[in-house]
Amino acid sequence: SPRALSGIQPTAGSFHLGNYLGAIRQYVALQETHDAFYMVVDLHAITVPQDPAELRANTRLAAAQLLASGLDPERCTLFVQSHVPEHAQLGWIMNCLTGFGEASRMTQFKDKSAKQGADRATVGLFTYPILQVADILLYQANQVPVGEDQRQHIELTRDLAERFNARFGETFTVPAPHIVKETAKIFDLQDPTIKMSKSASTPKGLINLLDEPKMTAKKVKSAVTDTDTVIRFDAENKPGVSNLLTILSTLTGTTIPELEKSYEGKMYGALKTDLADVMVEFVTPFRARTQEYLDDPETLDSLLAKGAEKARAVAAETLAQTYDKVGFLPAK
Numbered sequence: 001s002p003r004a005l006s007g008i009q010p011t012a013g014s015f016h017l018g019n020y021l022g023a024i025r026q027y028v029a030l031q032e033t034h035d036a037f038y039m040v041v042d043l044h045a046i047t048v049p050q051d052p053a054e055l056r057a058n059t060r061l062a063a064a065q066l067l068a069s070g071l072d073p074e075r076c077t078l079f080v081q082s083h084v085p086e087h088a089q090l091g092w093i094m095n096c097l098t099g100f101g102e103a104s105r106m107t108q109f110k111d112k113s114a115k116q117g118a119d120r121a122t123v124g125l126f127t128y129p130i131l132q133v134a135d136i137l138l139y140q141a142n143q144v145p146v147g148e149d150q151r152q153h154i155e156l157t158r159d160l161a162e163r164f165n166a167r168f169g170e171t172f173t174v175p176a177p178h179i180v181k182e183t184a185k186i187f188d189l190q191d192p193t194i195k196m197s198k199s200a201s202t203p204k205g206l207i208n209l210l211d212e213p214k215m216t217a218k219k220v221k222s223a224v225t226d227t228d229t230v231i232r233f234d235a236e237n238k239p240g241v242s243n244l245l246t247i248l249s250t251l252t253g254t255t256i257p258e259l260e261k262s263y264e265g266k267m268y269g270a271l272k273t274d275l276a277d278v279m280v281e282f283v284t285p286f287r288a289r290t291q292e293y294l295d296d297p298e299t300l301d302s303l304l305a306k307g308a309e310k311a312r313a314v315a316a317e318t319l320a321q322t323y324d325k326v327g328f329l330p331a332k
């Protein structure tokens with residue numbers, strides 16, 4: 001079966017609603033149809049300063065949340081990126097294949113480094129999309145489930161796979177992004193013109209899945225809408241209301257036209273109250289399941305160790321082929 005691969009950063013502790021709707025839901029769906037590899041990308045996390053104890057805790061927490069979301073270690077390979085050294089090794093080769101100007105055009109780096117101040121941004125943050133290229137190519141992935149913000153990085157992955165294949169001979173599968181249009185960009189609740197983001201959203205604009213459910217309900221109820229009163233999907237003119245409709249539609253499986261119809265003549269408050277209830281129903285069992293995994297770190301760690309073993313088998317084979325194609329002398 002075709003391969004799928006994706007990764008998520010363990011940076012902020014809790015995943016947010018954008019991570020879940022844009023990416024993790026698709027991970028869960030693809031494990032049914034694909035040979036799927038999912039990882040907690042701790043190497044990517046250290047592109048910005050991290051506290052070691054927190055990073056370790058957040059890595060387990062990320063794995064626990066992925067399992068709580070429905071990833072099944074019997075149906076997919078779940079692992080931690082740093083457990084598979086081939087990522088860094090292929091990353092170096094990909095660094096050497098990428099133009100400096102090409103890397104400089106990555107808009108996420110421009111945004112994130114501008115925010116940090118150019119002098120404080122690390123070289124690691126600059127080359128992180130290239131490590132991500134290696135993450136994907138190591139597994140010969142066909143599909144990469146991600147949100148819209150990752151599209152440019154998948155484009156870079158395709159370019160580098162084609163470049164390597166053209167220069168050294170057919171080696172890598174050229175992957176395609178798997179981006180579900182409706183949920184590819186969930187917006188910040190306080191500023192519905194920017195994406196909900198671990199690093200850029202204010203606490204009120206960000207729905208953390210592990211927040212107290214009461215707090216989540218409060219954030220939904222104080223979401224920014226507009227001065228109009230009609231509940232209608234119009235991403236351009238009514239971004240706040242449209243975002244709430246997208247979230248409600250996805251979590252309940254009700255289409256947007258059906259929602260628009262059921263809210264005819266009703267006020268924004270009704271939509272927010274319903275969405276707050278749906279969110280509370282969603283996060284309450286999610287938090288409980290996450291806690292269950294955290295309460296048994298031995299089982300969690302051994303599950304991740306098994307995942308890393310499965311991942312390494314695939315990654316080592318791809319890396320060996322790559323080393324050979326590049327012309328590295330084999331160690332006798």
Ligand code: ATP
Pocket residue numbers: 007008009011018019020021022023145146147148149150183184185186187195196197198199200
């Ligand atoms: P950061 O702001 O630090 O980059 P993030 O919020 O973008 O963090 P990541 O760990 O970088 O979170 O992203 C994990 C996955 O979630 C990626 O596939 C990304 O495309 C997706 N994603 C992130 N934010 C959103 C969003 N607002 N809507 C839809 N998908 C999202």
Ligand code: MG
Pocket residue numbers: 149
């Ligand atoms: Mg991101």
